[in-house]
Amino acid sequence: MKSTLTCAMLAGSVLFTALVSANENTDDYINTLTELGFPAPKDNQLVHxxxxxxxxxxxxxxxxxxRxxxxGYDLFTDTQQLRGENVFNNMNCSSCHLGDGRMPFSAPVWPAAVTLPGYRGKNDHVNNLEERIxxxxxxxxxxxxxxxxxxxxxxxxxxxxxxxxxxPMYPEKPIYGRGFPAPERPEELSYERGEQLYQEQCAVCHGDNGGGLxxxxxxVFPAPWGDDSNNWGAGLVRLFTAAGFIKNNMPLGQPLSLSDQEAWDVAYFISSQERPQDPRYTGDVAETLEKYGPTFHKHSLYGQKRDSDGKVLGDHSNTGDKDFLKPDTVWPRTFE
Structure with a gap:
């Protein structure tokens, strides 16, 4: 197991190093990505x-x-130093935004700096960069x-x-490599296939029970579900976001190695597991789903029955390792 984990970490490091070493030349940078199977930028896209x-x-x-x-880099790559004060799971910022937040197709974070302030549907108002963080x-x-x-x-x-x-601020061209672009969703998703694939491809790093390492x-490797993972309000609980992250980035150092079906099935399995409650929870899962189902949770399995046992996902008041539901720093804006 130790050698397998080492290989996974080395593979990821080699990929990131290859992109960094191509920094001096945009053509080399793009060639590195296309050789890995990523699409070349379109003529109208911004490459940064x-x-x-x-x-x-x-x-x-x-x-x-x-200084x-x-x-900021130190906090981004080792956010666990804020554990117990600002962080209550085993995530770092770089757990999702790979390559120190620089990797294309892994939700690189620099676009936020040039597209915010901007409207965000998740909280239905204009957000600045600090609010997005x-x-x-x-x-x-x-x-x-x-x-x-x-x-x-x-x-x-x-x-x-x-x-x-x-x-430039508010670039007019669409940004190449932004977000976690998802492959086309298959007609059917399978919990059973996803579970098998998870055990075969993911458990060696993230644990049989999803506890991470x-x-x-x-x-070293974050928890994909459970108390040490993100809560039901995180972007990665949305199936298309999880599928896009997995397809483009997992297994570590082997991007695009899973088929579209496999990426969606693994995403479906992981997204079917429990995690801490959504901070927007009203006290009733059905009521919360009714409130946020038309927007955010229409893409998640929150409030739905799990295929494996019929359990209603999110039907609990567990907040993980923290002793509060919604932090007092989350508030609406009216601009009035």
């Missing part, structure tokens, strides 16, 4: 190669700003965001903006 920390050190940015950006803490980290304007929040925002260096306080 995010700068690295090495680029930061060689830049003429003020030394104090460099803050490095702090706060959403990740609230849902993906099952936690409580750092205070707006705090040192940690500023550092994280600065790191996002550094990665977007050179990109931690060494000391360091997350």
């Amino acid at each position: 190669i995010p700068p690295t920390l090495q680029d930061l050190e060689q830049s003429d940015v003020h030394p104090e700003l460099k 803050v950006i490095r702090r 706060a959403g990740c803490f609230t849902y993906s980290m099952n936690g409580k965001p750092p205070e707006y304007g705090s040192d940690d929040m500023l550092a994280l925002a600065a790191y996002h903006q550094w990665l977007a260096r050179g990109v 931690q060494v000391g306080e360091k997350t």
